[in-house]
Amino acid sequence: MTINDNRTWLTIILVALLTIAVSVYQFFVVGVPYLSEQIASALPAKAYEYVDEAALKSLSDSDFKPSKLSDERQNEIKALFTRLTENLDTxxxxxxxxKSWEEKPNAFAFANGTIVMTDKMIELAENDQEIEAILLHEIGHVTHNHVMENLVGMSVVSVTVSLIIGDISALSDILVQGATFGISLNYSRDAELEADHYASEKLTEIYGNTEAIVSIFSKLKEFEDDSQSWLSTHPDLDDRIQIMQQH
Known part of the structure; x- marks a missing residue:
């Protein structure tokens, strides 16, 4: 085999590898989000209910404990929450x-609309408007179906990788973990901006400005580098604050 033949085969191999790499990249960047959206929208209501029930059970078995807030304060915040959700077409x-959690301020949503707030998140808020801002952000994730789409996407990736490497023994565990821990969800930048926009729109309708969400996000910056904080799943905070200030 001549040197030219070797170069030709090397070129063919490199082109083939590049083609495979591009195809894999396109699948995960374009294909997975599209499949996730389509599958999530086609799932029956019972699937959403199951995910929330499983998530709450897992939460009870974790470091999250019963809230120490008074019944009166819980009822006050629930009344705020009811006003924010009662007229939604969903x-x-x-x-x-x-929930009480010894780590940092936290709030997160599950697929069917269960939203969890920790005592420390409520303590961090200066007023009820800031609590509403956090609630609206999480409501935005649910309304735009980010939660289920993300869970489905995690499952699609897990299934794909398991099939590629030929190890399906832990597949069920991967899917269960992905479906029960909303706290660990990593939303895309677009999803975060969409939830921010939802909250900003609603706050503007109610109060005429976005000061509450800008204020509470600024307070949360203190915990930005903590891997277990609410912000660990909510990146690019400075940019998002600037966008909301300009809303």
């Missing part, structure tokens, strides 16, 4: 849960 069944 199949999701919104409910608000309170």
């Amino acid at each position: 199949e999701r069944q919104f409910q608000l849960k309170f």
Whole structure:
């Protein structure tokens, strides 16, 4: 085999590898989000209910403990939450849960509309408007179906990788973990901006400005570098604050 033949085969191999790499990249960047959106929108309501039930059970078995807030304060915040969700045109069944967590301020949503706020998040808020801002951000994730789309996407990636490497023994565990821990969800930048926009729009309708969400996000910057904080799943905070200030 001549040197030219070797170069020809090397070129063919490199082109083939590049083609495979581009195809894989396109699948994960374009294909997975598209499949996730289509699958999530086609899932029955029972699937959403199951995910929330499983998530809450897992949460109870974790470091999240019953809230130490008084019944009166919980009822006050639930009343705020009801006003924010009662007229929404959605199949999701919104409910608000309170938990005590010894780490950092946290709030997150599950697929069917269950939203969890920790005592420390409520303590961090200076007023009820800032609490509403956090609630609206999480409601935005549910309304735009980011939660289920993300869970489906995680499952699609897990299935794909398991099939590629030929190890499906832990597949069920991967899917269950992906479906039950909303706290660990990593939303895309676009999803975060969409949830921010939703909250900003609603706050503007109610109060005529976005000061509450800018204020509470600024307070949360203190915990930005903590891997277990609410901000660990909510990147690019400075840019997002600037966008909301310009809203």
